[in-house]
Amino acid sequence: MTIVTNEGAAMAAPATPSLAEATRVWLKIGLLSFGGPAGQIALMHKELVDERRWIGERRFLHALNYCMLLPGPEAQQLAIYIGWLMHRTIGGLIAGLLFILPGALVMWGLSLLYVLYRQVPLVDAIFFGVKAAVLAVVIEAGLRISKRALKNRAMVAIAIAAFLALFLLKAPFPLVIICAGLIGWLGHRWAPALFGGGGHAGKDGAPEFKGVVDLMFERGELTHAEPSAGRALKVLAVWLPLWLGPVVLLWALLGSGNVFTQIGGFFSTMAVVTFGGAYAVLAYVAQAAVETYGWLAAGEMVDGLGLAETTPGPLILVLQFVGFLAAWRAPGGLDPLVAGSLGGLLTVWVTFAPCFLWIFLGAPYIEALRGNKALSAALTAITAAVVGVIANLALWFGLHVLFGTVQPVVIGPLTPDLPVLASLDWRAAVLAAAAMIALLRFKFGMIPVLAACAVAGVVLVRLTGG
Numbered sequence: 001m002t003i004v005t006n007e008g009a010a011m012a013a014p015a016t017p018s019l020a021e022a023t024r025v026w027l028k029i030g031l032l033s034f035g036g037p038a039g040q041i042a043l044m045h046k047e048l049v050d051e052r053r054w055i056g057e058r059r060f061l062h063a064l065n066y067c068m069l070l071p072g073p074e075a076q077q078l079a080i081y082i083g084w085l086m087h088r089t090i091g092g093l094i095a096g097l098l099f100i101l102p103g104a105l106v107m108w109g110l111s112l113l114y115v116l117y118r119q120v121p122l123v124d125a126i127f128f129g130v131k132a133a134v135l136a137v138v139i140e141a142g143l144r145i146s147k148r149a150l151k152n153r154a155m156v157a158i159a160i161a162a163f164l165a166l167f168l169l170k171a172p173f174p175l176v177i178i179c180a181g182l183i184g185w186l187g188h189r190w191a192p193a194l195f196g197g198g199g200h201a202g203k204d205g206a207p208e209f210k211g212v213v214d215l216m217f218e219r220g221e222l223t224h225a226e227p228s229a230g231r232a233l234k235v236l237a238v239w240l241p242l243w244l245g246p247v248v249l250l251w252a253l254l255g256s257g258n259v260f261t262q263i264g265g266f267f268s269t270m271a272v273v274t275f276g277g278a279y280a281v282l283a284y285v286a287q288a289a290v291e292t293y294g295w296l297a298a299g300e301m302v303d304g305l306g307l308a309e310t311t312p313g314p315l316i317l318v319l320q321f322v323g324f325l326a327a328w329r330a331p332g333g334l335d336p337l338v339a340g341s342l343g344g345l346l347t348v349w350v351t352f353a354p355c356f357l358w359i360f361l362g363a364p365y366i367e368a369l370r371g372n373k374a375l376s377a378a379l380t381a382i383t384a385a386v387v388g389v390i391a392n393l394a395l396w397f398g399l400h401v402l403f404g405t406v407q408p409v410v411i412g413p414l415t416p417d418l419p420v421l422a423s424l425d426w427r428a429a430v431l432a433a434a435a436m437i438a439l440l441r442f443k444f445g446m447i448p449v450l451a452a453c454a455v456a457g458v459v460l461v462r463l464t465g466g
Contacts, residue, residue, distance in 0.1 A: 014053040016212050019087050023094050025052070026083065030098040033075070033312045040075035040314075048082060049211070055082055056211040066366045071274045072355045073314035076100060080359045085213050088224050089360065096356055103313025104320060104348050110307045111324040111344060112337065122458065129457020130306035131299065131401045132431035133450045137309060138397055140439045142390035145383070154194040155384035158183060162388030166283060167395065168414045173284030174273040176389065177382055184381025188374045195377035227364040239357040244268060247350060259330040260346060262293060263323050267347050271354040274316065283393035285319065295326035298400040305397075309450055316351060323347030402428050427460045 017025070029047060033040040041064065048054045055063075063081045067074040076099045083095025117123050150156050158180055165171040187195035216222050224231075247264035254261050266288065274281040282305065289295045296304075304321035311317060327343025328336045396417070399406045404423035408415055431453050438444040438452070 014212050014215075016216070017052070017054060017086065019091065019094070022054075022083065022087060022091060023098070026079065026095045026098040029079065030100070030102045031312055033099065033103070037073065037075045037314070041078065044075070044078060044082075052212075053209060054086065054212045056209060056214045059211065059213060062366065063363075066363070067359075070355075070358045070362075071272055072352075072358065073274075073316050076314050076352070077355050077359055080356060081363055082213070084359060084363060085222060085225060086216070092356065092359060096352070096359075100313050100317070100348070100352055103311040103317050106311040107307065107317045107320045108324070108341065108344055110311070111321050111340065114303065114307070114321075115325070115328055115337070115340065121461075125458040125461035126454045127303050127306065127457075128428070128461055129431055129453040129455065130450055131302045131397075132428050132457070133435040133453035134302055134306045134309065135394065135397050135401050135432045136435035136439050136449070137446055138305075138390065138394045139436060142387060142394055143440070145390060146387045149380075149383040149387050152194055154187065154191070155380070158381055158384040159387040159391070162385040163391045164388075166389060166392040168416050170287070170415055173281065173287075173389065174269075176385055177273055180381045180385035181378040184378040185374050187381065188377035192373070192377070195380055225364055231364070232361055235357065235361045239353070239360065243350065243353040243357060246346065258332070259295075259327055260343065263326055263343055263346050264350050266293070267319055267323065268350045268354075270319070271351050281316070282318065283389050283396060285322065286393070286396060289322050289326070293326065295322060295329065298396075298406075300325065302397055302401060306450065309446060317348070319351055320344045320347050398432075401432065427457075427464060431456055431460070 025047060029040075029043060033043060045060060049057055049060050060082075063085075064074070064078055067077040067081060070077055076096055079099045080092045080096035084092030087094075118127075146159070150159060162176050162180060165176055166173070184195050210218075213222070217225075247261070247268055250258065250261045250264050256262075256265075270281055270285060282301075286298070286301045290298050290301060301322070304318045304325075305315075307321060308315050308318035321344070323346060324340040324344035327346075328340030331339030334342070399417060399419050402424060403419035403421075404425060405420040406417050407420060409418050434456070435449050435453050438449050439446070
């Protein structure tokens, strides 16, 4: 009689999931993916590595490192990648779509409620409190990323330079990212010790096992994961028109000045430069959406981030809110709510369609990319620059949350935005300080802090009559 120990049973080969079973798991992940990329990646690790053993620890981190090299939400791209490995293109599509659809539907509903009831005093008071909490959340995110990214003086210098370029010179966000990547690329040759890129470390002492994907590789079942120039050309031939075709069509039919053409073009550009996550790109989006296009006010941008923080899925879904308001305010001959819904849908499409392209095109070449030390060094420098970008975002939010009046000041080539000190709102300052203490000192969750600040905002507004 063969005796199977508990340890042996635990390490037994897992069963290959059907597409239907995988779909149910991806839907569960999509519904529960709160907490930003860190929480989403942790949830996927728990579901796919620890509990179901669909993918081994090393291969999971291998895929995550690749996704970190890409623009866009790395957690969603990781889901696409793993789904694609197990069930080819259809698996990647299901995993990626279910990761964003629940949050996108919630954000659409919240956007409708926002434009319909935003001027109701109670709703206004709720958003007053939420804005203060969002400021604390952005600061906490910046501190968390800085601990991982700023490992030496060179990285600190890059972060400071990125902040000053954005705040003082109003440098375009893509230019800052490109310059940081170039510095990292060149720095790898001049001082490799300072620019050595590190990946995501695995768990210390984590047991090694072969997951479903690893076993499929051994059995030769994953031929679609082998690099092929012909296959890469087919992917480009399909996904480039799917992504950019609607934008070109809108430009041809409506012209470059139409709000839908502007939404498609602007957020398609953002999809290519969104390294470092949502917090990094929001500074540039806020600057362009508020100051360049006039789609929404600064306070509304903060409101949108607060809404995105409370929904499942990638935080970059805040862009859907921006697209909704942009089209709602310039509906043309459409009903404003219909136009807003279409603007939000267009934003979601051009934001997330490229994620499928990056994975389907580049995943077969993952080993070559991970072995490129110069590319890893460029990513290290970009991550450091992201700290400066987030610091600028936190300052931008802080100025507009805490002060009623913010004015640009011209000092030679420098054009910083400075507050009128007399316009300080002490209520917002108190709420923001309380939210920071709750997040940083007592480690409360983001959702409870947002909810508490919303309630506190209502109470303060009622008590002060503001």
